[in-house]
Amino acid sequence: MLAVTVTIDMPEQTPPPLRKLLSQLRSRRWFADTGMRGFAHRQRMQQMGLRRQDVMERPIIGIINTWSDLSPCHAHLRERAEAVKRGVLMAGGFPMELPAMSLGEVMVKPTTMLYRNFLAMEVEELLRSHPIDGVVLLAGCDKTTPGTLMGAISMGIPLLFCAAGPMLNDRLVKDGVTRQIGAGTHTRMFWDDYQAGAIDEAQWVALEARMTRSPGTCNTMGTASTMTSLVEALGLALPGSTSIPAMDAAHPRMATDCGERIVGMVWEDLTPQRLLTRGAFLNAAALQMALGGSTNAAVHLIAMARRAGVAFALNDLDAMGRRVPVLANLFPSGAGLMEDFHFAGGVPAMMRRIEAALSLGELTVTGRTLGENIASAEVLDDEVIRPLHRPVSANGALAVLRGNLAPEGAVMKASAADPRFFRHRGRALVFDSPGEMNLACADPALDVDENTVLVLRNGGPVGAPGMPEWGNLPIPKKLLARGVRDMVRVSDARMSGTHYGTCILHVSPESAVGGPLALVRSGDEIALDLEARSLTLCVSDDELDRRRAAWQPPARPVTRGYTRLHQEHVTQAHEGCDLDFLQGPATTPEPFIY
Numbered sequence: 164m165l166a167v168t169v170t171i172d173m174p175e176q177t178p179p180p181l182r183k184l185l186s187q188l189r190s191r192r193w194f195a196d197t198g199m200r201g202f203a204h205r206q207r208m209q210q211m212g213l214r215r216q217d218v219m220e221r222p223i224i225g226i227i228n229t230w231s232d233l234s235p236c237h238a239h240l241r242e243r244a245e246a247v248k249r250g251v252l253m254a255g256g257f258p259m260e261l262p263a264m265s266l267g268e269v270m271v272k273p274t275t276m277l278y279r280n281f282l283a284m285e286v287e288e289l290l291r292s293h294p295i296d297g298v299v300l301l302a303g304c305d306k307t308t309p310g311t312l313m314g315a316i317s318m319g320i321p322l323l324f325c326a327a328g329p330m331l332n333d334r335l336v337k338d339g340v341t342r343q344i345g346a347g348t349h350t351r352m353f354w355d356d357y358q359a360g361a362i363d364e365a366q367w368v369a370l371e372a373r374m375t376r377s378p379g380t381c382n383t384m385g386t387a388s389t390m391t392s393l394v395e396a397l398g399l400a401l402p403g404s405t406s407i408p409a410m411d412a413a414h415p416r417m418a419t420d421c422g423e424r425i426v427g428m429v430w431e432d433l434t435p436q437r438l439l440t441r442g443a444f445l446n447a448a449a450l451q452m453a454l455g456g457s458t459n460a461a462v463h464l465i466a467m468a469r470r471a472g473v474a475f476a477l478n479d480l481d482a483m484g485r486r487v488p489v490l491a492n493l494f495p496s497g498a499g500l501m502e503d504f505h506f507a508g509g510v511p512a513m514m515r516r517i518e519a520a521l522s523l524g525e526l527t528v529t530g531r532t533l534g535e536n537i538a539s540a541e542v543l544d545d546e547v548i549r550p551l552h553r554p555v556s557a558n559g560a561l562a563v564l565r566g567n568l569a570p571e572g573a574v575m576k577a578s579a580a581d582p583r584f585f586r587h588r589g590r591a592l593v594f595d596s597p598g599e600m601n602l603a604c605a606d607p608a609l610d611v612d613e614n615t616v617l618v619l620r621n622g623g624p625v626g627a628p629g630m631p632e633w634g635n636l637p638i639p640k641k642l643l644a645r646g647v648r649d650m651v652r653v654s655d656a657r658m659s660g661t662h663y664g665t666c667i668l669h670v671s672p673e674s675a676v677g678g679p680l681a682l683v684r685s686g687d688e689i690a691l692d693l694e695a696r697s698l699t700l701c702v703s704d705d706e707l708d709r710r711r712a713a714w715q716p717p718a719r720p721v722t723r724g725y726t727r728l729h730q731e732h733v734t735q736a737h738e739g740c741d742l743d744f745l746q747g748p749a750t751t752p753e754p755f756i757y
Contacts, residue, residue, distance in 0.1 A: 183430050189320065190223040192756055193294035200756055204294070213257075218294075221257040222429040224422070225295035227286055227311055228260055229302045234267030236304040236387065237327055238378035239409055246415040247299050247325060250422025256297075256429070258422065261289050268305045268387075276657065277629025279306040279313075279463075280733070280742050281725055286314025292754055296320065297429040299421050303327025303380045305660070308390040309463035312399065313741070316435045316470045319750060321428040323528050324400040325421040326391040328409035329501035330379030335370075345382040345501075346375050347661020348494040351635065359643040379409030382501040383494040385660030389456035390463060395510045396450040397467075398438045398527030402536045406509035408502055424528065431530060436748070439471040442522030446533065448480050449520040452487035453513055455496035455560045455578045457660025458668055462630075466739030472748030477572045477737050481563035481696065487520050488554035489578045492547050495663035496578040497555045499547050507547035511540035516548060558582070564667060564698040567707070568653070568679050568689065571671040571737045573698055579663035581649040585693040587665075588701070589614040589651060593685045595621055597633050604639040611639050613647045616689045620680045621717060622656025623673025624733045624740045628719075628726055634658035634668040651691055653698070655680050655736070667691065667698060669736035675717055676735075682710040 185191070193204045208218050226247050230240035244260050251258040264282045266275045290298055298318075300311040303326045315322040333344045353370055356362045362370075380387035391405040401421060407414045444464060451460050461480055468475035491513065493499045514521060515537045523534030542548045549555055556578035564573045577585070592615050594600035600619055603609055611617075617636045624630040633656035638647055652666045655673035672678035679700060683689070688701040700707070721727055732742045739746075 183432050185220070188222055188296050188429070190218070190294035190296050192753070194218045196756065217257050221255055222296040222426060223294050224251045224256045224258050224425055224429070225290060225293065225298040226258055226260045227263050227289065227298055227300050227302070227315075229263050229265045229304070229307045229311065231265030231267060233270045234265040234304060235269070235375070235378060236267060236330075236380045237265060237302070237307070240301045240327060243301055243325065243415060243418040246418035247301070247422035250419035250424075251426060252422075254423040254426035256426035259293070259295070261293070263289065263311070266304060266306050266310065273627065274629040274631035275306040276631060276740070277726065277729060279310045279740075280729065280745065282307065282310030283313035283317070283745065286311050287317045290315065290318040290320060291751060297425045298322050299425050300324045301327070303387055303391055305386040305390065305459065308387070308394060309467055312394065313467055313470050313745075316439065316467065317745065319434055319436060321425060321433050322399065322435055323421050323425045323428060324391070324394045325418055326394070326400060326405040326407075328379050328407050328411070328414050329382040329388055330375055331377040331408060331410055332382055332500045332502050333374050333376050343500055344374055345494060347381045347385050347659060348383045348663065349374060351662055355638065355643055355648065358640055377410045381661050383661045384454055384456060384491060384496065384501070384504075386457040386459040387660070388501055389451065389454060389460050389660055392454060392456070392510050393447040393451060393460060393464065396447040396514065397443045398525055398533060399435070401528065402511050403509045406501060406505040408505060427530070428528060433528065433530065435471065438526055438528070439473060440525060441473050441475065443525045444468050444473055444475045445479065445483070446514075446521050446525060448483040449487050449517055450510065450514060451480070452484050452560045453489065453517050454491045455489040455493065455555060458561060458574045458576050459657055459660055461561060461574050461669065462657070462736055462740050465737070466741045469739055469741060469746045470748070477563045477574070480561055483520070484559035484561045484563075487517055487559075488551070489556040489558075489560050490516060490549045490551070490554055492549055492555050495661060496560070503544070503547045507544035508540060508542050511537045512542045513548055515540040516542060516551065558585075558693070562693055562696060564691070564693075564696050566697045566699040568683070568698045568700040569670045570679065571735065573653075573667050573670040575665070575667045575693070576663075577693060580665035584649065584651050584665040584691065586691065587614075587616075587651050588688055588690040589616040591616050591618050591683055591685055591687045591689050593618045593620070593683050601637065604637045607641045609639050609641060611642065613642060613650050615650065617650065617652045618680070618683055618689070619652075619654040619656060620674035620683070622654050623675055624736065625730050626673055626675025626717065627656065628721065628730050630655075630657050630736065630740060632657050632659045634666050635662040635664060636666070651689075653680075653689065671736040673735065677711070677714060677716065679707070681714055682707055
């Protein structure tokens with residue numbers, strides 16, 4: 164339950180917005196120049212059929228679009244860009260669409276997380292190198308939300324996030340019982356059933372064709388919906404916008420609203436530096452817990468906070484996890500899907516429910532405070548957004564564990580784990596790669612039982628490389644056949660926000676850089692104590708010192724390109740997995756126009 168109340172001194176009304184002059188627009192450096200260079204800039208715009216006054220008398224609004232033919236979650240963003248443009252034009256701005264790396268979660272290999280920072284760099288440089296006064300970010304699939312935002316935050320011009328929205332729900336009728344099914348969580352559930360022989364091949368193939376019924380992001384409270392919701396809590400998206408289903412008629416209307424509002428934000432000089440305070444990030448942390456959100460938020464929120472120069476760390480998330488219970492009855496912690504959440508009132512309703520834990524005076528993209536934005540919100544379905552006295556889980560959405568196995572921390576989604584493992588000690592079974600692990604877990608002779616602690620290493624930001632979603636280690640097939648559906652699993656990798664189980668993730672520092680996970684051997688005992696927030700390798704310090712002295716770092720087969728840059732400069736999980744030279748609020752000088 165909410166154990167601590169934050170008292171907020173609310174202003175009687177939001178202060179009047181600033182008003183920027185036309186001559187102060189950033190784009191004027193390109194288009195108002197009276198020399199040959201300004202002539203050339205205006206000339207090239209007119210080459211495309213634009214009028215001189217279009218770029219001389221209006222703010223230029225960039226639309227960063229992460230659409231791609233290989234990103235099903237973003238398949239509709241071409242059309243949404245047109246809706247944004249309508250809003251920009253109606254408000255007196257001029258829209259310019261800029262394509263960026265799409266990062267479709269399922270198709271991009273080895274992992275989209277490897278390229279999150281690449282996208283952030285691309286967005287920052289696209290905005291810096293072009294005559295852009297403000298930007299609407301069209302994104303939503305897992306890494307595109309933090310990636311686009313990290314780049315736009317570092318750029319520092321007014322930004323507004325337009326979420327891609329979740330896909331539509333599906334229904335499954337079996338034995339006369341109708342149940343909702345969606346992407347991600349149910350895929351793992353049905354795969355386990357298929358492996359155990361509970362469903363046949365024909366049923367498996369039929370599910371493949373129907374579970375994802377429309378464009379849009381995963382419709383569970385996975386990483387996509389977690390991160391877009393947290394953006395709304397940070398004050399960077401319009402109230403109620405992030406839960407609108409992608410194919411709902413309200414979605415293009417919302418996109419038009421985004422285009423209209425960003426023009427006002429430019430005139431008000433409403434930059435991310437004015438919005439992103441420590442209070443805003445604590446608001447996001449509170450919402451993360453109430454939603455039962457993805458563990459991936461731990462990495463992305465820290466990275467975004469560091470870009471903004473805000474002090475925010477794993478301990479802040481853990482402290483909020485102890486205060487705010489899980490209230491969203493959504494997969495994987497509950498039973499509903501994102502359509503249900505939207506119809507129940509979405510993020511504004513949830514934030515109204517937990518407002519005692521929020522800093523309500525934080526300024527948002529509306530030009531009003533968070534408290535003003537949610538003042539009239541109401542919960543329309545108490546089964547989907549539970550009251551505080553009847554949470555989905557009082558154990559917290561995210562816990563940070565520490566100990567000799569994770570000196571800089573590891574994270575666990577307690578609300579999606581079996582409570583019988585909250586205090587557990589078992590012998591380790593260690594794997595060095597997913598291939599080795601998957602082969603072993605398919606072996607009916609594998610020496611394993613439900614008390615074994617499965618360990619996977621070399622899955623971190625440097626080792627994999629890119630920290631892929633390997634952390635939902637598979638239950639060995641022999642145990643699935645016996646009905647086992649959860650066991651303790653430990654790795655330095657991440658886990659999809661749609662997955663579930665007693666998975667301890669983001670062990671930091673990772674094994675590939677010599678973290679303690681590199682020293683674990685099969686047969687060692689590992690102890691987990693959720694209440695004590697401890698993760699312990701039950702091996703003496705002397706023995707660990709001997710193993711450490713003999714340890715050799717694994718080979719890095721990639722020697723060129725962006726992956727090499729990533730491995731040489733990526734920070735560890737507890738630091739946000741950003742590139743070290745991109746962290747911090749230091750500004751880059753505006754490009755020289757000669």
